[in-house]
Structure formats: structure tokens, C-alpha cells
Amino acid sequence: MVFVSRKEHFNAAHKLYNPKWTEEKNVEVFGPCANSNWHGHNFDLIVTVKGDPDPDTGFVVDLKKLSVLIKEQIIEKVDHKNLNMDVDFMQGKMASTENLVIEFWRILESKLPQITDNAVLHCLKLYETPRNFVEYYG
Amino acid sequence: MVFVSRKEHFNAAHKLYNPKWTEEKNVEVFGPCANSNWHGHNFDLIVTVKGDPDPDTGFVVDLKKLSVLIKEQIIEKVDHKNLNMDVDFMQGKMASTENLVIEFWRILESKLPQITDNAVLHCLKLYETPRNFVEYYG
Amino acid sequence: MVFVSRKEHFNAAHKLYNPKWTEEKNVEVFGPCANSNWHGHNFDLIVTVKGDPDPDTGFVVDLKKLSVLIKEQIIEKVDHKNLNMDVDFMQGKMASTENLVIEFWRILESKLPQITDNAVLHCLKLYETPRNFVEYYG
Amino acid sequence: MVFVSRKEHFNAAHKLYNPKWTEEKNVEVFGPCANSNWHGHNFDLIVTVKGDPDPDTGFVVDLKKLSVLIKEQIIEKVDHKNLNMDVDFMQGKMASTENLVIEFWRILESKLPQITDNAVLHCLKLYETPRNFVEYYG
Amino acid sequence: MVFVSRKEHFNAAHKLYNPKWTEEKNVEVFGPCANSNWHGHNFDLIVTVKGDPDPDTGFVVDLKKLSVLIKEQIIEKVDHKNLNMDVDFMQGKMASTENLVIEFWRILESKLPQITDNAVLHCLKLYETPRNFVEYYG
Amino acid sequence: MVFVSRKEHFNAAHKLYNPKWTEEKNVEVFGPCANSNWHGHNFDLIVTVKGDPDPDTGFVVDLKKLSVLIKEQIIEKVDHKNLNMDVDFMQGKMASTENLVIEFWRILESKLPQITDNAVLHCLKLYETPRNFVEYYG
Numbered sequence: 001m002v003f004v005s006r007k008e009h010f011n012a013a014h015k016l017y018n019p020k021w022t023e024e025k026n027v028e029v030f031g032p033c034a035n036s037n038w039h040g041h042n043f044d045l046i047v048t049v050k051g052d053p054d055p056d057t058g059f060v061v062d063l064k065k066l067s068v069l070i071k072e073q074i075i076e077k078v079d080h081k082n083l084n085m086d087v088d089f090m091q092g093k094m095a096s097t098e099n100l101v102i103e104f105w106r107i108l109e110s111k112l113p114q115i116t117d118n119a120v121l122h123c124l125k126l127y128e129t130p131r132n133f134v135e136y137y138g
Numbered sequence: 139m140v141f142v143s144r145k146e147h148f149n150a151a152h153k154l155y156n157p158k159w160t161e162e163k164n165v166e167v168f169g170p171c172a173n174s175n176w177h178g179h180n181f182d183l184i185v186t187v188k189g190d191p192d193p194d195t196g197f198v199v200d201l202k203k204l205s206v207l208i209k210e211q212i213i214e215k216v217d218h219k220n221l222n223m224d225v226d227f228m229q230g231k232m233a234s235t236e237n238l239v240i241e242f243w244r245i246l247e248s249k250l251p252q253i254t255d256n257a258v259l260h261c262l263k264l265y266e267t268p269r270n271f272v273e274y275y276g
Numbered sequence: 277m278v279f280v281s282r283k284e285h286f287n288a289a290h291k292l293y294n295p296k297w298t299e300e301k302n303v304e305v306f307g308p309c310a311n312s313n314w315h316g317h318n319f320d321l322i323v324t325v326k327g328d329p330d331p332d333t334g335f336v337v338d339l340k341k342l343s344v345l346i347k348e349q350i351i352e353k354v355d356h357k358n359l360n361m362d363v364d365f366m367q368g369k370m371a372s373t374e375n376l377v378i379e380f381w382r383i384l385e386s387k388l389p390q391i392t393d394n395a396v397l398h399c400l401k402l403y404e405t406p407r408n409f410v411e412y413y414g
Numbered sequence: 415m416v417f418v419s420r421k422e423h424f425n426a427a428h429k430l431y432n433p434k435w436t437e438e439k440n441v442e443v444f445g446p447c448a449n450s451n452w453h454g455h456n457f458d459l460i461v462t463v464k465g466d467p468d469p470d471t472g473f474v475v476d477l478k479k480l481s482v483l484i485k486e487q488i489i490e491k492v493d494h495k496n497l498n499m500d501v502d503f504m505q506g507k508m509a510s511t512e513n514l515v516i517e518f519w520r521i522l523e524s525k526l527p528q529i530t531d532n533a534v535l536h537c538l539k540l541y542e543t544p545r546n547f548v549e550y551y552g
Numbered sequence: 553m554v555f556v557s558r559k560e561h562f563n564a565a566h567k568l569y570n571p572k573w574t575e576e577k578n579v580e581v582f583g584p585c586a587n588s589n590w591h592g593h594n595f596d597l598i599v600t601v602k603g604d605p606d607p608d609t610g611f612v613v614d615l616k617k618l619s620v621l622i623k624e625q626i627i628e629k630v631d632h633k634n635l636n637m638d639v640d641f642m643q644g645k646m647a648s649t650e651n652l653v654i655e656f657w658r659i660l661e662s663k664l665p666q667i668t669d670n671a672v673l674h675c676l677k678l679y680e681t682p683r684n685f686v687e688y689y690g
Numbered sequence: 691m692v693f694v695s696r697k698e699h700f701n702a703a704h705k706l707y708n709p710k711w712t713e714e715k716n717v718e719v720f721g722p723c724a725n726s727n728w729h730g731h732n733f734d735l736i737v738t739v740k741g742d743p744d745p746d747t748g749f750v751v752d753l754k755k756l757s758v759l760i761k762e763q764i765i766e767k768v769d770h771k772n773l774n775m776d777v778d779f780m781q782g783k784m785a786s787t788e789n790l791v792i793e794f795w796r797i798l799e800s801k802l803p804q805i806t807d808n809a810v811l812h813c814l815k816l817y818e819t820p821r822n823f824v825e826y827y828g
Contacts, residue, residue, distance in 0.1 A: 001551075002512045002515065002550050003548060003549040003550070003551075004512065004547075004548050005546070005547050006545060006546060007544065007545040007546075008545075011177050011267065012177055012178060013151040013176040013177050014178075016609070016610065018608055018609070020608070021608075029609060029614075031218075031616060032217065032218030033218060035218050035224070037151065037219070037223045038151040038178065038220050039149050039151050039178055039217075039218040039219060039220070040149060040150060040151040040152075040176065040177055040178005040179055041149055041179065041180050042179050042180045042267050048549075053508075053510065053512040053513060055508075056432055056435075056508075057430070057432070057443060057444075057508060057510070058430065058507070058508025058509070058510030058512055059510055059512060060512055060548075062443075063546050064445060079170065079177075080170035080171060080173050081173060081175070082173070082175035082176050082177070085175045086173070086175050093610065094605075094607075094610025095610070096605065096609070096610030096611055097556075098554045098556065098610055098611060098612055099610045102554065102605075129147075129149065130180075130559065131558060131559040131560075132556075132557070132558060132559075132615050133556075133557050134554055134555060134556050134557070135554070135555040135557070136554050136555070137553075139827075140788045140791065140792065140825070140826050141824060141825040141826070142787075142788065142822075142823075142824050143822070143823050143824070143825070144821060144822060145820065145821040145822075146821075154333070154334065156332055156333070158332070159332075168333075169340060186825075191784075191786065191788040191789060191792075193784075194708055194710070194711075194784075195708070195719060195786070196706065196783065196784025196785070196786030196789045197786055197788060198824075231334065232331075232333060233334070234333070234334030234335055235280075236278045236280065236329040236336055237329060237334045240278065240329075269282060269283040269284075270281070270282060270283075270339050271280075271281050272278055272280050272281070272336075273278070273279040273281070273324075275279075287453050287455050287543065288453055288454060289451065289453050290454070292747070292748065297746075305747060305752075307494075307754060308493065309494060311494050311495060311496070311500070313427070313495070313496035313499045313500050314454065314496050315425050315426055315454055315493075315494040315496070316425060316426060316427040316428075316452065316454005316455055317425055317454055317455065317456050318544075355446065355453075356445075356447060356449050357449060357451070357453060358449070358451035358452050358453070361451045362451050369748065370745075370747060370748025372743065372747070372748030372749055373694075374692045374694065374743040374748055374749060375743060375748045377692065378692065378743075405423075405456050406697065407697040407698075408694075408695070408696060408697075408753050409694075409695050410692055410693060410695070410750075411695070412692050412693070413691075413693075415689075416650045416653065416654065416686055417686060417688070417689075418649075418650065418684075418686050419685050419686070419687070420683060420684060421684075422683075462687075467646075467648065467650040467651060467654075469646075470573075471568070471570070471581060471582075471646060471648070472568065472645070472647070472648030472650055472651045473648055473650060474650055474686075476581075478583060563730060563819065564729055564730060565727070565728040565729050565730040566730075584769065584770030585770060587770050587771060587772070587776070589703070589771070589772035589775045589776050590703040590728050590730065591701050591702055591703050591730055591769075591770040591772070592701060592702060592703040592704075592728065592729055592730005592731055593701050593731065593732050594731050594732045594819050594820075631722065631729075632721075632722030632723060632725050632729040633725060633727070633729060634725070634727035634728050634729070637727045638725070681701065681732050682732075
């Protein structure tokens with residue numbers, strides 16, 4: 001079994017703000033991340049799938065198809081968007097990288113069979129900054 | 139003369155939107171960068187000063203002092219902020235990296251003498267993404 | 277005046293081989309770079325233009341248009357190609373990064389007016405590897 | 415148990431082309447990667463071994479020896495080479511990164527005991543580009 | 553379960569020298585790393601914790617608190633220090649990255665409960681250089 | 691004229707300490723950089739030369755020869771060394787990156803004619819950390 005990864009990126013605005021809490025508590029917990037007028041990041045998303053290489057192609061998965069799938073299913077929905085306001089699958093959730101990566105997994109796991117009957121989703125790695133990142137294995 | 143550089147970073151939201159234009163024209167010119175609910179970036183700012191090294195310290199400028207100056211004069215005003223709404227020196231200007239770097243220059247050029255009587259500002263380099271960046275020499 | 281840069285990339289094969297020389301002299305001068313069956317690189321190309329920001333857009337140049345221009349005029353002609361065999365503007369020239377960057381300049385300088393009447397080409401920076409790179413200012 | 419990694423690099427040409435298929439089918443499946451005159455990459459290879467640190471040296475493995483082993487057993491055979499034509503252990507196989515990393519594993523697993531009786535091979539990570547990479551655990 | 557990581561850095565001097573051995577044997581085994589007057593590195597430390605995101609914050613762990621903990625417990629003790637001479641928890645041990653990462657684990661595992669009752673330590677990754685690094689999972 | 695650059699690296703220990711000053715003044719000016727037991731860095735050195743490409747080779751300079759020159763003249767003298775104690779050309783000077791880059795220039799400018807009668811030294815860029823670096827043009 002070989003693990004194959006593709007990196008894509010998107011730029012988005014968000015804030016960390018719990019509407020059940022007072023403004024004071026939000027600032028206490030989230031600090032500048034709670035800034036009411038938003039802030040933003042250049043996110044990097046690494047999608048890893050696993051499987052056996054196909055003898056005819058040498059591929060576990062066609063990385064061009066995987067790149068298109070990630071762009072259509074994830075990047076187009078979040079790039080140059082507000083993660084709190086513009087993204088349907090984040091409605092009612094805190095816009096943390098932890099919650100983002102879980103939602104990305106749900107989407108990609110269900111769509112991956114469109115491009116492969118060989119490979120399965122293994123890991124998503126999401127960088128919010130070069131210093132802060134999360135990983136999810138389902 | 140030696141050129142000395144310090145890199146700092148900040149995360150901010152912005153949009154590119156000209157209020158003199160219609161919504162349609164803004165979308166036509168700026169595309170997804172005009173998204174009304176904002177998007178954002180991890181910006182990297184490299185400040186370069188030039189001068190002769192001081193024989194007693196070997197320094198053109200004390201980089202710890204330069205780092206503090208950049209943080210106090212620039213980073214605190216833009217980090218985890220909305221560049222269109224929250225930043226006084228960007229009021230009435232398009233929030234492009236070109237305009238940002240010009241305003242950063244005005245501030246840093248006037249404040250640099252607080253930490254050095256030897257070095258002068260040479261260049262600011264501002265990365266909006268690893269693929270898009272601007273430089274300004276005053 | 278502000279300097280604005282856009283980074284693109286391409287993957288290509290080449291070899292360094294002077295047909296006027298013997299095989300022995302080619303190996304002596306170029307070492308493994310003369311390998312008759314080619315080798316290759318992931319090239320990074322940084323295009324820098326300069327000009328005054330437009331007050332209506334805040335832009336020296338629209339980086340989306342610059343990106344499209346670089347892709348159409350350069351990347352499509354060299355990406356996943358053999359620089360010695362497949363690229364018309366390199367015929368009869370040594371496929372060094374020095375010669376590549378000079379040819380890229382000729383093309384981009386002549387085509388840049390298609391997307392701007394404000395900015396002019398300032399510098400091309402071409403990475404053959406993260407350790408070897410060239411710059412050209414025309 | 416501690417995991418210890420060493421990164422090396424090589425530059426090579428290859429193409430993805432299945433000789434059992436027509437030219438049309440190769441282009442359909444592999445796109446520009448099937449370019450008959452080759453293309454190439456700067457590959458990065460990260461070799462990870464695992465074991466307990468030796469009390470006398472503090473080392474799981476001597477990274478200088480591991481570096482020499484990787485260079486002698488892998489890098490010298492693929493650097494500035496054509497992966498389809500010049501590399502004995504890739505004969506008759508598709509020159510994909512998946513197949514490359516499997517062959518690298520076979521070689522390094524058999525040669526690692528030459529430099530250590532303590533550490534065993536854990537993982538190979540092979541970057542074809544900064545955006546596309548594979549991992550193999552045997 | 554989501555894995556969350558924070559990267560910090562420090563700059564330190566060290567040498568690899570076993571006092572039980574002769575000078576000759578130290579040079580034979582450690583080469584230039586045994587230089588009696590020391591050498592040094594810019595170390596990068598990535599701390600990974602794992603747990604379920606808190607529904608109220610979206611966080612596995614507050615990365616600001618994790619950053620402060622790493623700085624107080626690790627960075628302040630090793631940054632701009634001599635790892636052999638100045639660091640109490642390295643006394644009597646070879647100053648290898650393997651031994652460093654094991655000691656860092658002992659400290660962080662015991663202190664992590666101060667900032668979270670949800671997340672546990674999963675992995676430490678320590679870069680001595682961009683080419684040499686170690687990982688430890690306890 | 692084309693500018694050609696080569697990147698090399700070395701790891702060294704140093705401290706910033708002016709022997710004409712008291713211990714207190716050294717700590718006041720240099721902070722943790724004055725730590726008496728040293729600290730260290732992974733330095734990156736980028737050497738840029740300029741000239742016209744040779745029609746027979748396509749080269750401004752043979753980068754393999756430039757790499758060997760840098761290693762013989764600079765890297766071997768500073769790698770895994772103490773910049774204050776072990777390096778002859780730094781005796782009696784503050785071991786700042788500013789002073790290092792000036793000394794490197796003197797050496798390389800005088801030795802470059804050994805490998806080229808075409809190219810001249812243009813710039814040295816020395817990274818002490820990814821955030822602090824200096825440039826020198828002679």
C-alpha cells in the first residue's frame with residue numbers, strides 16, 4: 001500500500017466567535033481571533049489517499065483527477081470566502097480549523113469514489129498558518 | 139554599506155472593492171477578491187534597512203529593536219484585523235498590497251530614527267501569498 | 277513606483293550538450309548535466325513588473341491577468357516539455373537557465389503591453405533548483 | 415523508540431507511458447506527463463528509520479552514514495538520469511513516484527544493516543513536486 | 553479525534569562528545585560535530601496533541617496556551633543556550649536530537665494537563681536542520 | 691548581463707560579546723545573544739555573480755565550480771565551527787552577520803577569478819535565521 005498526497009490552497013476570512021457567549025467572554029477566550037470585523041489566512045490543504053498502485057498506470061490515484069475533485073468539492077466553496085458566513089457546511093459551527101477539517105473529510109470521503117475504485121481517503125492536513133495546523137484521519 | 143532585513147507576519151481580512159463603482163463592475167474587475175463578506179491572508183513583511191556596521195556591536199541596526207518597532211508600528215495595527223474597516227491609515231484607500239506597502243513605508247520611515255541614527259530604510263517587501271508579493275523603495 | 281511579482285512553475289527535461297563538441301568534451305564540461313537521455317527540474321519563475329498603482333484599483337497590474345499572460349506565453353510552451361527538443365525559441369541555443377531567462381524576457385516584454393499600459397517588465401528570476409537560480413533585468 | 419529522518423534530493427527526467435497502449439490512450443490517461451520527449455523534476459527523498467538511541471552516541475543511526483548510504487544506493491543511480499531509460503531497477507515498470515518509492519524501499523531495506531544493527535527502515539517519503547508526494551512503509 | 557500542531561523555534565549551541573572516550577575516538581565517531589569549541593543550529597520544534605474538539609470553542613486545545621506552555625517549559629530553557637552546558641535536563645546525556653526530543657516529551661507530557669483536560673500529547677518533531685530531524689511518540 | 695546565484699549552508703556557534711565592555715553592558719546590549727556559553731545557527735549563504743553567458747556553454751559561470759569554490763574558501767572554514775574562536779578572519783571582530791558577510795566578500799572577490807574570467811561578484815546574502823538576514827554588494 002502506498003500513500004499519495006496532493007496539496008491545494010485557499011484564502012479565506014473567518015472569526016472565532018460563539019454566539020451563546022457575551023462579547024467579553026468571546027474576547028477573553030479567543031483574543032484577537034474574535035475580532036468582529038474578521039481576519040483571514042492562506043490555508044494549505046494536503047489530501048492523502050492510500051491504495052495499491054495500478055499496474056497499467058503506476059498510480060494509486062490520478063493526481064490530476066484528485067486535484068480537480070479537491071478544487072470542485074472544497075476549494076471553490078471556501079476560496080476567497082468568509083468561512084462563517086459564506087460556506088453552507090460550516091453554518092452553526094465554530095469556524096475553527098478542527099471543525100473545517102472534519103467537514104472537508106465528510107465531503108471528500110463521499111466524493112472520492114467518483115474518481116477511484118482503488119484508493120481510499122487516509123488523512124487531511126490543514127495549515128491555517130505555517131505554525132498552526134491540524135490533521136484528521138476520519 | 140550592509141543591508142539588514144527582518145521578517146514579521148500578520149493575518150488579516152480584506153476585500154478589493156471600489157465604492158465609486160457598481161457591484162457588477164467590482165466583480166468584473168476584482169473577481170473573487172471583491173467578495174462582499176471578505177477573504178484574508180497570512181501576510182509576510184520583510185523590512186530592509188541599510189548602513190555601516192557599528193564597530194562596537196557589529197550591527198547596522200539592533201534587530202531586536204527593529205522587530206519591536208515593526209510590531210508596535212505595523213503588526214499591532216493590522217494583525218487579526220480587517221484592512222478595509224479597522225486600520226486608520228487605510229481609510230479611503232483600496233486595500234491592495236501596493237497601497238499597504240506604501241503606507242507601511244510612510245510609518246516606518248518616520249519611526250526608524252527612534253531606534254537608530256545610523257541606518258535608513260531601504261526596502262519593504264510584502265507577501266500576500268507565497269505567489270503574489272510587492273516591493274517598495276520609497 | 278511599486279514592484280509587483282507573480283510566481284509560476286513548470287516541470288521540464290533538458291540536457292547541457294554542445295553539438296560542436298565531442299561527447300568527451302561535453303561530459304568534461306557539463307558532467308552529469310550532459311547525460312544523453314536527459315534529466316529534469318521543477319522550475320519556479322518569478323516575474324516582476326514595476327509602475328505606479330492605479331488609484332481606482334490600487335493595482336500596478338492585475339495579477340490575475342499577469343498570471344494568465346505568463347501561463348499562455350511561457351508555461352504552456354515549456355511545462356512537461358523537453359527544453360532542447362520541444363521549445364521553438366530555444367532551438368540552436370544551449371538549454372541553460374541563463375539562456376532560458378533571456379528568451380522568457382524577450383517574450384514577456386513584448387506581450388506585457390497587452391494587459392497593462394502602466395507597468396513595465398523589471399526582472400525575471402528563474403529557479404532551476406532551490407540552490408541554483410538566475411535573474412535578468414533586460 | 416525514536417524516528418530519525420534524512421532528506422536528500424535528485425533531479426531526473428521521466429515520462430508516463432504504457433507501451434501496451436496506443437499513443438492516443440497514453441495521452442488520454444497521462445496528459446502532458448506522456449510527452450514523448452520527456453519532462454523532469456527536482457525530487458526530494460526523506461528516509462525515516464526507527465530504533466532506540468545508543469547510550470554512547472545518543473544516535474539511533476549515524477546520519478552521516480545514512481546520508482552516504484542513500485547517496486550510494488539511490489541518488490547516484492537516479493540523479494541527472496532518465497528514470498525510464500537509465501535506471502536498471504525501473505526497467506519494465508511505469509516510472510511513477512509510487513513505483514519509484516517501492517523500488518527505493520527494496521534497496522534501502524536490504525542495505526540498511528550495513529550501517530546499523532539497531533535501526534530499521536520505517537518510511538520513505540518522495541516529493542515529485544512540492545504539491546505531489548508519496549509515502550511507503552513497506 | 554483531531555491532531556493539532558504548533559511549531560516553535562530556538563537557536564542553540566552543542567557538540568557531540570562522549571567524555572568516556574578519547575579525543576581521537578570522539579572525532580572518529582562524531583567528525584566535525586565533536587568540534588571542541590561547539591557549533592550550533594536553528595532548531596524547529598513541532599508539538600502535536602490529539603483530542604476531540606470542544607463544541608463551545610471548536611478547539612482541541614487553545615493554540616495560544618500551547619504556544620505559551622512550549623515557550624515557558626522548553627524554549628526559554630534552550631534558546632540561545634549551550635545544550636551541553638546550560639540545560640539542566642541534558643546534564644550527563646549526549647546532546648543529540650534523539651535525547652533532546654525524549655527530554656522535551658517528559659517535560660511537556662507532565663505539563664500539558666495545566667492547559668487542557670481534553671487533549672493528550674501525541675508527537676514531538678524536532679528539526680536540527682531542514683535535512684535532519686527526529687520524531688518521538690512517547 | 692545575467693545574475694547567477696548559488697546557495698550553500700553551514701552550521702556554527704557564536705556569541706555577541708564586546709570584550710571592551712562589562713558583562714552587564716554586554717547583556718544589556720546583546721541580551722541572550724551574549725550568552726557566555728555560546729548559541730548557534732544554521733546559516734544559509736547565497737552567492738550571486740554577474741556576467742554575460744558564454745555562447746559555448748550557456749553559462750555565466752559553472753555553478754559546480756562556484757559551489758566548490760564557496761565550499762573550499764568559506765564553508766570549510768566556518769561549518770561546525772565557533773565563529774568567535776575557530777575562524778581566523780574573524781579574530782578581533784564582533785561575530786555579527788554583518789561582519790561575517792563583509793569578510794566572506796573579501797575572500798570570494800579575490801578567489802572568484804580562479805574559476806571565471808567572465809563573471810564578477812555581485813552580492814552575498816547571508817541568512818542567520820529565516821527571519822534575520824543581511825546582504826552586501828562590496
